[in-house]
Amino acid sequence: MKTILAAYSGVKKGSGSSILSALRDLPWPSRSKMEKHLQVISVLQWVLSFFALGAACTVLLVYMFCTDCWVIAAMYTTWLIFDWNTPKQGGRRSSWVRNWTVWTYFRDYFPIRLIKTHNLLPNRNYIFGYHPHGILCFGAFCNFGTEATGFSEKFPGIKPSLATLAGNFRLPVLRDYLMSGGICPVNRNSIDYLLSSNGTGNAVIIVVGGAAESLDCAPGMNSVTLQNRKGFVKLALQKGADLVPVYSFGENEVYKQLILEEGSWWRYGQKKLQKFLGFAPCLFHGCGLFSTESWGLMPFSKPITTVVGEPITVPKIESPSQEVVDMYHSMYITSLRNLFDKYKTRFGLKETDTLEIR
Template identity: 80%
Template sequence: MKTILAAYSGFLKGTGSSILSALQDLPSGLWPCRSKMEKHLQVISVMQWVISFLALGVACTALLIYIFCTDCWLIAAIYIAWLIFDWNTPKQGGRRSSWVRNWTVWTYFRDYFPIRLIKTHDLLPSRNYIFGYHPHGIFCFGGFCNFGTEATGFSKKFPGIKPSLATLAGNFRFPILRDYLMSGGICPVNRNSIDYLLSQNGTGNAVIIVVGGAAESLHCTPGLNSVTLKNRKGFVRLALRKGADLVPVYSFGENDAYKQVIFDEGTVWRSLQKKLQKILGFAPCLFFGSSWGIVPFSNPITTIVGEPITVPKIEDASEETVNLYHAMYIKSLQCLFDKYKTRFGLKESDVLHIH
């Protein structure tokens, strides 16, 4: 029993160098073989992330309200007071934890698909960067694993660069969830937060923006190579205003994690999705995976970090300048896709569709 508890504790906290080694002393009849045990741990690691993303915020809010109505109301009151005091922290660089980013659970998360991070060029710690991540997929597994954890070795591959994955600002209004996200170096995708990281936090910062956002997630499906980028120029304006270099990033296999029911344009369900997207900030999708519908398919996800585009600092860039660097970014992304597509299961004839 002590061995089981030690293994479970190590899985959650990442304190053990090898969870399976803690199980080796158990009688062989009590557990499946090593490979099956590894697979179970990988599934659990992915499920905890998906469930946390979908339900942790709402569950913790409900729990906080419940505690406030019990004899333990003082605990809830103290936390609410702390929440008010700490409210602006996500917009001021957050509160990342190298301990959380190095949890053992993320290595199992990585190995489930598996997820890989490939570096193509060095990044200078004396510069700041905006990574454009494509495509969004359903849950952006590659983006989270590569930039929200150290499972694929970001800090070793890009020494001196501190990644901050930008996500919906609404997630940081939920108790506990906000702290969980901040511990991974995840920040709100709003102007205040990104301005702080790129202008008041020194150099060596890389803000990762999923450019296609919620709109792109409505179109993701296995085998589709499509990104929403043609009219997305805000991240280019931001790069020019802060003098941050643009870096195209493409994840092969991101769209293969789930199968999605895609509704045709003009249908009632499509209109409903778009209305909810405007209200909630994200697009509710009807998707399914391998187990219980919620576990994604274990298809490889390979994230390629491309060559940085040097961007000058122009406080009030003209539309022509914005269009110039936007066109340069699109061309760089297309070249990145074309260069690596055949290495990751695509055909030479496959093209990247930009909408």
């Protein structure tokens, strides 16, 4: 208070040097603290957007129809209907949004890193299989939905499109936010367009385990849902897109989850809800906004390292037999295991740790 009064006194006396001196004496937060605050804010806005932006904007749109702003709501709804199929046709990617400074703070909160192991040719298309799902796929979003980890610099000529739940693109505003990052619906029409009608140099990132895998994501777990997931392999064969295994070390560490016992009524209900809702009703928690000791929705600051493996060359076969699909699926599993085993000790795991394929 004395410092502020001194500054005010300097103003009264017309002394600029007194003002500067007083301002320098104010208890400004350090640069490191400011950066940490910005990191927290950047992650918080994404978590809140993921959980609430679509629902909040839907409620707001309905409410506006009951007010004097109904004309604005009607105009937006008309445009929404007109624009409905855009997510299925490559979306509306924005380099400006993908390069927002906020994503660098998002990256540094954990921190998140992207490791390149092999070159990718721009004259080919690719399907990246991302593992594991984790709770909110922080690694997948940061690496492929933004330029914070330098994807375009590491893989010149390759345009990533992260595939997520199609239901997200039915929600106002959220759909545009996702599309601006190059995120697309994980459905056949959208992926067909990217791999067939959008030239070459496209990489569709599919979180293969999906919502079902997120039910088994917890610190210390090294398991992926892949054994019976063969649709992405068949699609790669039909489009002649090379398969690329991707593993994110640390994705399971950022939230703690209560894993319900397999075979219990609680687990049964959880799986039924997952199939009905399209996403998994996980019982998880992170840390609080102001303290790592309290519970909250903020993820723990644990490093996430995403390793992009060697591409598996896939021929184009419009109607592949089940034997051919099984063969390439087996090749993919072997490649993913090799990737995990090669890098596990570099990123915090023990030599004895193994990757469980479910």
